[in-house]
């Protein structure tokens with residue numbers, strides 16, 4: 048039997064693989080063979096791995112495309128495959144109950160995909176798939192018909208700004224590098240991505256590595272570099288593997304190496320693995336790391352475009368920045384500049400996580416409101432609780448309170464609100480999140496990741512963390528809030544690199560918008576009932592049925608009570624583990 | 640040349656000069672801890688921050704190269720406030736035991752704490768405690784006092800070319816260590832000791848021997864080899880208790896292990912101060928009968944006569960080429976010249992060599 052025009056796509060990003068993507072893919076192979084759909088597999092029924100499509104929570108996601116009709120299934124396990132093949136592929140009746148629902152469609156509707164446009168639809172391990180969607184046409188066009196200066200002008204006109212954090216205009220950076228009179232220049236792709244919870248760059252490399260490589264070729268041509276590096280963390284084995292495969296395929300196809308496509312332009316790319324220090328994402332630390340030194344930042348100026356890797360002019364661009372380049376060259380600067388805001392053009396990929404229904408990877412036009420992201424794309428808050436804040440920008444970012452949810456998401460607006468686009472982490476916080484605790488979480492991270500070079504960051508973040516810790520433990524002292532603010536400002540002003548300069552932002556922004564929570568802690572209360580030391584557990588007599596479940600669950604023996612009579616928690620013995628709270632079926636245990 | 644103004648004073652300096660160096664040319668004082676003029680800039684202590692017109696955040700003057708028309712302010716209430724915070728942070732993680740520290744009186748951190756009048760500390764908290772001491776024979780490494788200025792790491796790499804130590808760990812736990820935190824096992828040149836601004840690195844032999852104020856400094860030339868490094872002997876009473884070297888002399892203050900730490904022989908009771916002649920009877924070509932007194936103390940005249948007569952005897956019996964001379968690197972050029980002259984014309988042989996060739 049022949050299946051006409053059938054394509055089966057299995058999501059095989061890190062999320063997909065973790066959920067069993069490999070087994071699902073194998074199951075499809077086996078079932079199709081059993082069903083006799085083996086003949087003409089290549090022509091009529093192709094099946095391939097695709098990279099991340101964003102909604103990792105619903106993995107393994109599978110597309111069954113018959114003719115021009117695409118059906119997407121969610122939460123697929125290998126044992127579900129026989130039924131899909133039988134009912135859908137053979138009998139043409141899609142399995143309705145396994146199909147994605149409205150939330151999946153809503154998740155995608157408000158997004159606008161540039162960088163991710165081919166992620167999730169092409170096989171990242173097949174260069175011909177990329178070429179099939181006009182891949183490497185931009186590089187060809189640039190090398191055969193454009194002068195380096197024209198390329199730079201195009202990128203400048205597009206308004207593209209760096210997606211790695213600071214939002215520096217990419218065209219301007221390239222222009223300075225292009226002007227440097229040096230025989231040797233370098234282009235580095237920053238794929239270090241160390242922010243907790245961020246996985247944008249990983250997904251781009253896993254889903255479409257050739258777009259990044261093509262962006263690098265174009266960038267190298269524009270600035271006159273003949274050597275490139277991708278600095279990528281070793282904790283991303285799949286991305287590394289796909290990147291390496293893509294590089295060797297690109298080399299074989301003549302897109303990298305000497306005299307590329309018959310032109311005089313030479314360029315090749317090396318992969319350099321990072322050992323997972325967050326600070327190595329900072330450009331001067333990254334350079335030190337490539338040079339074999341300890342990854343410690345150095346003071347700027349001089350900036351790397353003047354004096355970078357091995358002392359030579361070096362452009363460092365983020366993965367997403369570079370992946371935008373081929374699309375800009377192909378579709379034109381005007382096309383790119385047509386979305387976004389006046390100062391923040393184009394789209395931005397965010398890793399949407401936290402207390403949100405649809406967590407995953409999203410790409411949205413700059414200038415979209417935070418509200419649209421949270422409530423439309425994200426589908427609202429888990430358990431329909433109330434939104435408290437959205438934390439953006441990772442450990443250097445800040446918290447935007449629910450009251451400001453109408454604000455536009457772009458570089459300027461976020462900075463004005465005391466936060467940061469950063470590399471694109473977006474953590475949604477609800478009423479059960481304690482803001483002091485959130486600030487403490489980020490400080491724990493920055494404090495541990497500080498490279499130790501400069502005093503304000505090395506010792507300052509430690510002291511900030513100590514103050515936050517004692518506040519969350521109810522041991523805060525008078526004046527602690529003021530001291531926290533003062534030290535935060537000083538660490539921000541005096542630190543050497545972006546890590547230390549940004550580390551106090553989570554504190555400053557939560558003090559700015561949630562000062563009352565800090566004050567409550569100093570008075571001995573955690574309003575969100577998160578900070579253990581500030582909680583008291585007690586039994587609401589009117590709800591207690593005297594079932595004794597809590598009494599049996601309490602490891603400290605703090606609960607007493609007779610059968611069928613209200614129980615009692617002795618707060619002097621209680622160790623605040625929360626076992627009684629979790630075990631009570633009648634919601635009779637309260638914590639405050 | 641680049642023209643700029645610092646605290647309203649105009650100066651012209653060569654391109655590539657740092658703001659700190661330009662300020663020093665104008666005799667403007669900027670506090671520093673991690674900077675060392677002979678080492679590449681580090682930018683870690685953040686004390687040397689200055690305001691640059693048009694730049695939103697303070698920049699470290701030790702790392703910032705001058706540029707045309709720059710307008711620098713080196714001291715404002717905001718800058719001094721940040722410096723004070725930085726110092727308090729350092730001191731919040733410091734043993735503060737100046738009372739018994741070898742470096743007291745000569746310590747940059749102590750001096751800055753003094754000038755900034757830091758008595759109270761807003762930021763008490765955890766302090767690094769290291770129980771294990773480094774068991775090497777020469778250098779006391781008290782890493783609790785280390786402020787991680789990186790000077791020792793740089794001097795060892797950039798000047799000595801040894802790279803025996805480097806930064807390890809991250810954040811508050813950062814520490815300067817030899818590989819795998821083993822005991823230091825290097826050349827023991829002590830350049831690191833020389834550049835350390837605090838009491839973290841000192842000589843083991845310095846321990847509790849005397850304060851700087853009781854010391855007479857005597858400049859001399861090292862007699863260990865013909866290089867002739869300048870030494871400053873720190874003498875208390877009639878005892879050398881430490882040796883340093885001046886940075887403005889030709890060896891720029893750098894020494895080797897012998898010059899820096901090999902001074903204890905001077906006061907050793909075992910030291911030979913007078914010539915001695917062996918008196919024990921000879922048993923064979925290379926052994927002597929063990930008697931209570933192997934040697935007898937003699938005058939220089941007697942000793943030299945003895946040597947001369949023996950040399951003559953050997954020369955007479957076996958010819959001049961049966962004698963060879965080996966001179967010492969501890970002698971001056973002139974002495975070495977005289978020695979080879981003596982061998983060639985006095986003894987009559989070309990068998991003459993020098994320990995530096997070995």
Ligand SMILES: Cc1cc2nc3c(=O)[nH]c(=O)nc-3n(C[C@H](O)[C@H](O)[C@H](O)COP(=O)(O)O)c2cc1C
Pocket residue numbers: 208209210211212213214215217237238239240241242325326327328329330331363364365366368369470544545546
């Ligand atoms: C502590 C720290 C970590 C950083 N981590 C990253 C990172 O993981 N990826 C990245 O692209 N940029 C990171 N950056 C920003 C880079 O220093 C640099 O600005 C960026 O790679 C430039 O690329 P762009 O112009 O394309 O944004 C980090 C900066 C700091 C201060």
Ligand code: SF4
Pocket residue numbers: 326343344496497498499500501502504505542543544545546547548
């Ligand atoms: S701010 Fe932190 S990470 Fe950056 S140089 Fe200073 S210590 Fe290192």
Ligand code: SF4
Pocket residue numbers: 794795799801802803804823825826827828829830831832
């Ligand atoms: S004694 Fe010399 S070689 Fe040894 S660590 Fe110090 S500077 Fe390096």
Ligand code: SF4
Pocket residue numbers: 784785786787788789790791792815831834835836837839840
């Ligand atoms: S041991 Fe001394 S020179 Fe080395 S980093 Fe510590 S304070 Fe600086």
Ligand code: FES
Pocket residue numbers: 670671672673674681682683684685686687688699700701702
């Ligand atoms: S002297 Fe400039 S930062 Fe330490």
